[in-house]
Amino acid sequence: MIRKLVFLALVLIGAAAAFLAFSWWSAGPTKEETGIIVAEGTGIGALGQELAEQGQIGLSPSLWRLNARLFGGGDPIQAGEFTIPPGTSAADILDIIQHGRPVQRFVTIPEGMPSILVQERVQATDLLTGDAPLPPEGTVLPQTYSFQRGDSRAAVIARMQEAMSDTLEELWPTRTSRSVVETPAEAVILASIVEKETAKASERRMVAGVYSNRLRIGMKLDADPTVIYPVTKGKPLGRRIRRSELNDVNDYNTYAMAGLPAGPIANPGRESIAAVLDPQETDALYFVADGTGGHIFADTLEEHNRNVAKWYALRRQRGEM
Template sequence: MVSRRGCVLAAIAALVLVGSLWAFLGGWYGSGPLQKEAHFIVPNGASLADVADRLQKQGVIGSASGFVFRARILGGGSAIKAGEFAIPAHASASRVLAIISSDEIIRRFVVVPEGMPSIMVYERLKAQTSLTGDVSMPAEGSVLPDSYAFEKGEARQAVLRRMQAAMTRTVKELWAKRAPGLVVKTPEQAVILASIVEKETGKPSERRMVAGLYSNRLKTGMLLQADPTIIYPITKGKRLGRRILQSEIQAVNDYNTYTMVGLPKHPITNPSRASIAAVLNPAKTKALYMVADGTGGHAFADTLEEHNRNVAKWFAIRRARGEL
């Protein structure tokens, strides 16, 4: 027969066990100490213990050792991932582990739009406060326009290297697929001509036609007479914000295709993949002339007579708009 004292001791032991279990589970599933949402970075190669120490220091969890102990028993073998994560206020230790073991990594991007010149790529990288370190001015035409993900604290120069590596891969890939008989004889020439195509039309459907027109001019020894090549030495690819001066049209330099036959010495912007592809597979056309048509695109012509009629139409449109 069990004594009364034995029953009391057994009851006390049971209560202690239940209390311990409640505290153990509460420390895992209960609300955490974080007062407001915070971003937390898991470094590459960090161990669970290292991460737990960082979590405790940042006030995300109450105890690093308790977090590690519970994670090993209740965490289900979840593997933590490197990256930046958003931790909500009062997140439980269980929720914290779930977040840093998931794909809920905060994605940060630097976006390089099609036709953005290198001076503006440089300025965009410098202005991104989540990046660190200095960055060199990229050579014009060396950056592929795209969206580039990065981690907070990553070096600006490392992001730039990815942008440039993407351009190198793209040019190599497209050059291998080029059409026969092109006027451009090297990948470098292809990027230069693509940079002009990029600046001359904002309509994707026109790229191959513009590339075909300029290819025809190069083949026949005609001046390209591309306005963006006048502007580049003045602004390094930024908007001019005014009309081109007659003196600028007549300027002799490495870029102005109104005073030189052939391609500029260097690209005048960072061309898109689509513009490079257009240059390497241009439209089969006899067009030598183009002028704006009032719709955002161009009217193309094979002869100067036809071109002059198109120019007259364009001036009529501008007069109707009150621009002349």
Template structure:
């Protein structure tokens, strides 16, 4: 009887030890010695995911992972996506991460004022995206930071960017001030793209918009330098001063040689520039010139403007720029 009792105690002790080892294996340190990235595709089963994890070195055995997941883990389904697994992450935490959808978020940022040619460049260079895209229409993309996952298509990310612009422009247009000098959202977008390029100071945007509305109302050329550059570079930096011949060039964008708005946007304006155009400052100013400090000096008369230009030229000569 004593032998039977002793044997039973041994069996029980062995079972306890075995259970401890199982739990330790499930919740203990994983084998990965460095951060590991694993992609779980749509439609993959737990077994499929386990094989991906084993192949990446995040777990030792796919079969054991599935077995322990069913015995000790939650029954919640895993979610597709790209997962970044820290070194030595336990099997238990890996399962929780995949069930919680804690996927790696990749980001692509489109700054305010970026032209579409550069938006195209940025999307084509974004790692993890697939497929190709045509050049987006100028002004069709809302500048922002957009998240995506590995193997998303460039077309789908671009579509989200363009849908965001459509939604924002429509909502902003619905709340516009009365009596604006533009009659369509598209015209507002074109003017916003000019404002975006003409000033980098947030507090100046509404004033610059007001200056352009005053000019439109009087039939004066807008005379925005950025509209001269756009046909030359499609929005990329010119890298030099505008030539006199370029100021006199006649095309659908050069606002020195035409009255009214150019044929379309010259960049992708941000929310603040769109809002500035739809809620311009009340100003009598018709002119502005750089102040040498990153902003502008505004003037109501041509005589005031000439005096301000003389000050700007003096600053440039002192800097050795003229």
């Protein structure tokens, strides 16, 4: 009799174990790809509750928790967003969340993008929440940022601003004797002009050198982008600058005043900031476009006027004037 009871108990234990194993490793109920966002600090029980509510497992939360304790190992649960293929078993779902790579999404801020366009880009980025605030000009570091579904737009922009603060703190000690900026804020202002004046990375230090020379001797910067900024807040002008705009006296128009404008005219990248902190040693005071996307530099006004004449001739040849 005792042997029969022992045998029956063993059969029942085996059947229970087989049931648990089957429910844990058998295909899940989903018919298409799904996803889950796991918050920081989520435990096994809370994870099972969420998976059951979303119909991603065919187990009750209590049975999930038991199986996870028995078969899931002790590795921690990662926070983040995870993709779950159709029909994934409960065992594989836990493995994905413990050891898989969370989904990463990205938003890119190009060098020289003004804050008004940063705000628009972040606002238009899907899967973020809330409204995007308008960051003060020059406080965002242009680069690519990762985010997770459900992150707030305000939090993403705050990370962009933190990256700029960290970059300025890192680069400021590299300032050389050739630099004319006296504060990190001035570095951002001048770097934003350099960023807007040249699209060639190889020219940044040279353009910074020219503007540093002008600032050092009290010569006006005569930078077209500073004229445009009060008109469009950094957005493309879409037409030629008017004579009235060149003559307009305001805190940004460097044709009407010497020195730096009142603030940045865009969000400069790391390399432009580095350029104004360590500008190229040069005697040049002038530059003009060369027709290839770069510029020709000159030490004297006479030389510069000849370069301008060549540029105008090339534009007339192209039918641009």
